[in-house]
Amino acid sequence: MKDFFYKYSNRDNLIAIRTSSQILSYKELFTSAKEFSSKLSLLKNSESKYIPILSQNNAEFVIATLALWNIGLVPVPINTRWTDKEIDSVLTRNVFKYILYEKKFSEKLRKTGIPKISFDEVSSFPYNEATEISNDEAVVIFTSGSTGIPKGVIHTFDSLVNSIINGTEILNQHVSDKWLASLPFFHIGGFQIICRALLNGCEIIIPDNLETDSLKNSIEEFKPTHISLVSTQLQRLIDINTRISNSLKVTLIGGGFSDDNLLFKADKDGWKPVRVYGSSETASFVTAASIDEIKNYPSTVGKPVKNVEIKISDEDEILISTNSLFKCYLNNPEETAAKSVDGFYHSGDLGKLNNGYLFLEARKSDLIITGGENVNPYEVEQALLKIKGIKEACVFSLKDExxxxxxxxxxxxxxxxxxxxxxEILKEEIASFKIPKEIFFLDSLPKTSLGKIEREKVRSMFTRNE
Structure with a gap:
């Protein structure tokens, strides 16, 4: 299904990418990608088909992705918020052979020993006619693992396209619609913005950055028809009175908990919000709930979309079967086998079904979703316990507006x-979004008879009328 993303590649009268400083037509975008791929013969001949990309959201990221696809290689977007230690750990563990990067992030690659190629350097490489190579794999998206080690989720072109088709009724996309690139491309939600746009001949509006003011400026100036946000972004945009155009068709709200009242407010303001639920492994959302459905079924994340079946296991775990499921985890067959059983993805989330509507009750894996980023408490605990003077640590989440x-x-x-x-010590070890917003000092932590810290008991000690 790779060809689905190329069907508008010759359209010179159709805008593919718009930023504050440039406009690229579909023909210009794909021509640039072809030229880029013609200069990547050293990557094509490397021992690994997986090529990490360290870049913020920009046109160069999209061009590099298409260029890698052209020669049968697989882009691996790297989280720009990781520290240099975290990036080096992922690159080393997965034995990547090269990394493409935007020069502004060169400092984050100071520890890595693999060859580094900046986008700027590629332009000076010799031109070699690129032969298109077939490959069913389209992207590797890293997500937090149960041990704190990021897992590489491999998606095929089929799974990405199927996810988009399954969400057709919700998205209602047409040629010349406009997608706001409001989520990082290294997350599945952000990467699928690129894919949805390419598949339907839509314009990708790329803000200067993902700060609230920049998003507001892009929304008000360029008037996107489609937006995808986490609840934190939505709240901030509402707080600064962002003006919404009548052309807006839908705002997807995912990435964790979103308050019903926030969505009701957003609906009154014209955001046309739809709450969605999914994961990296499902290639974006698998359920969706309109405002009317949320009014009738408070807190629901909605009903399954087309080609999605959801079951609840005897242990209350949410099991998902769909044609958009990931292929496997990169270099991790054990985790793949544990998560994919008899055609169902074991989500690690606990929930229930009521009249076909899904309700999330807890995160079995204890992952914390803060501002749309996944944080594994185990990883933060390990970082804390390395600090001299800290004997015990328990990391947990509290609700936050x-x-x-x-x-x-x-x-x-x-x-x-x-x-x-x-x-200050943690700033050198882990990304800023993983650093605790509050630290409580205790004389002891509650434990089971086996000596295991009881995370929920610790959390309940500090819960304030949640």
Whole structure:
């Protein structure tokens, strides 16, 4: 199904990408991608078909992705918010041979030993006629693992396209519609914005950055027809009175908990919100709930969309079967086998069904979703326990108006160390969004008879009328 993304490649009168400083037609975009791929013979001849890309949302990222597709290689978007240590760990563990990157992130690659190629360098490479190579794999998206080690989710062109087709009724896309690139391309929600646009001949509006003011400016100036946000972004945009055009068709709201009242407010303001639920492994959303459905079934994440079947296991885990499921985890057959059983993806989320509507009850994996980013508490705990003077640590989430959930930690110390000192040390070890927003100092942590810290008991100690 790769060809689905190329069907508008010769349209010179159709805008593919718009930024504050440039406009590229579909023909210009694909011509640039073809030229880019013709200069990547060293990548094509490497031992690995997986090529990491470290870049913010920009036209170069889209061009690089298409260029890799042209020669049968697989883009692996890298989280730009990771520290240099986290990036080097992922690159080393997965034995990548090269990385493409935007020069502004060169400092984040100072620890890595693999060859680094900036977008700017590619333009100076010799031209070699690129022979198109077939490959069913389209992208690797990294997501948090149960041990704190990011897992590479491999999607095929089929699974990406199927996800888009399954959501057709919700998205209602047409040629010349406009998608706001409002989520990072290294997340499945952001990457699928590119894919949805290419598949339907839509314009991709790329803001200067993903800060609230920049999103507001792009929304008001370029008037997108489609937007995808996490609840934190939506709340901030509403707070600064972002003006919405009548041309807006839908705003997808996903990436974790979203308050019903926030969506009701957004609906009154013209955002046309639809709450969705999905994951990296499902290639974006598999359920959707309109405002009317949320009014009738408060807190629901909706009914399954086309070609999706959802079951609840005896342990209350949400099991998902769909033609948009991932192929496997990169270099992790054990986790693949554990998560994909008899055609159903075991989500790790707990929930229930009522009249066909799905309700989320808990995250079995204890992942914290803060501002749309996944944080594994185990990883943060390990970073805390490396700090001299911290004897025990338990990381958990509390609800938060700004972040949906905020990362918190309860610790037991043996020596005098302040919260500010802890945060400064963590800044060198983990990404900023993983650093606890609140740290509680305790004399002891509640444990089971086997000595395991009881995370929910710790969390309940600090829950304020949630």
């Amino acid at each position: 700004q972040w949906s959930q905020k990362v918190c930690a309860a610790i037991v110390t043996s020596a005098g160390i302040s919260e500010n000192q802890i945060i």
